[in-house]
Amino acid sequence: MKLPAGLQGVIVDLDGTMVDTAGDFVVALNRMLGDLALPPIDHAFVARTVGKGSEHLIRQTLARTQDAEGVHRLYEDAWAHYQHHYLAINGEHAAVFPGVIEGLRRLAALGLPLACLTNKPTAFALPLLERKGLAAYFRRAFGGDAFERKKPDPLPLLKTCEALGTEPARTLMIGDSINDAMAARAAGCPVVLVTYGYNHGEPVRSAPADGFVDRLDELEPAF
Ligand SMILES: O=C(O)COP(=O)(O)O
Numbered sequence: 001m002k003l004p005a006g007l008q009g010v011i012v013d014l015d016g017t018m019v020d021t022a023g024d025f026v027v028a029l030n031r032m033l034g035d036l037a038l039p040p041i042d043h044a045f046v047a048r049t050v051g052k053g054s055e056h057l058i059r060q061t062l063a064r065t066q067d068a069e070g071v072h073r074l075y076e077d078a079w080a081h082y083q084h085h086y087l088a089i090n091g092e093h094a095a096v097f098p099g100v101i102e103g104l105r106r107l108a109a110l111g112l113p114l115a116c117l118t119n120k121p122t123a124f125a126l127p128l129l130e131r132k133g134l135a136a137y138f139r140r141a142f143g144g145d146a147f148e149r150k151k152p153d154p155l156p157l158l159k160t161c162e163a164l165g166t167e168p169a170r171t172l173m174i175g176d177s178i179n180d181a182m183a184a185r186a187a188g189c190p191v192v193l194v195t196y197g198y199n200h201g202e203p204v205r206s207a208p209a210d211g212f213v214d215r216l217d218e219l220e221p222a223f
């Protein structure tokens with residue numbers, strides 16, 4: 001698909017768009033659940049729950065076996081265990097999706113400044129970008145804790161455009177979920193979604209986007 005004309009910059013999501021991190025999430029969550037003597041989750045649970053940040057993921061994981069009171073009581077402890085386990089494996093059970101490096105190279109070759117914007121905590125996101133050889137493509141990288149609110153709120157996109165010095169209407173968001181699409185719509189950014197990521201178990205094509213691609217290197221210059 002053709003990139004929108006007159007583009008000034010591109011913002012790229014991380015989990016489900018650039019890196020298949022489901023394996024990392026499964027391992028870290030199951031080690032956390034083991035510490036808490038709770039039953040394990042599977043890959044399908046992760047694929048339909050990832051996208052709204054780690055706090056949400058942990059709350060949803062605990063809510064499988066706990067009532068609201070139990071989730072509240074266990075949360076701090078669960079988060080500490082999870083953080084420890086996630087940081088110990090970060091990237092070990094994760095792979096860059098096909099076409100990502102080629103796609104980033106092509107966007108960079110067009111002279112477009114790139115930013116990574118993820119709901120993943122910054123302390124997880126930056127080492128993952130490094131480990132997977134993606135960091136060098138990005139002028140800026142922001143995690144879910146970088147701003148007051150996360151996607152689907154438009155604030156992180158608007159702040160990222162500000163950091164890149166680009167106009168939202170001329171900054172393309174590339175993501176994999178309804179959170180990316182809604183944030184982009186509300187910020188006034190054009191948005192393209194990949195078809196292979198995590199979208200809360202819903203068909204991604206039902207999300208409000210300007211286009212869909214099966215690989216990032218399908219995006220072609222407008223001229
Ligand atoms: O960590 C998450 O929940 C999702 O992160 P993403 O914004 O990179 O898809």
Ligand SMILES: [Mg+2]
Pocket residue numbers: 013014015016017051175176177197198
């Ligand atoms: Mg994502």
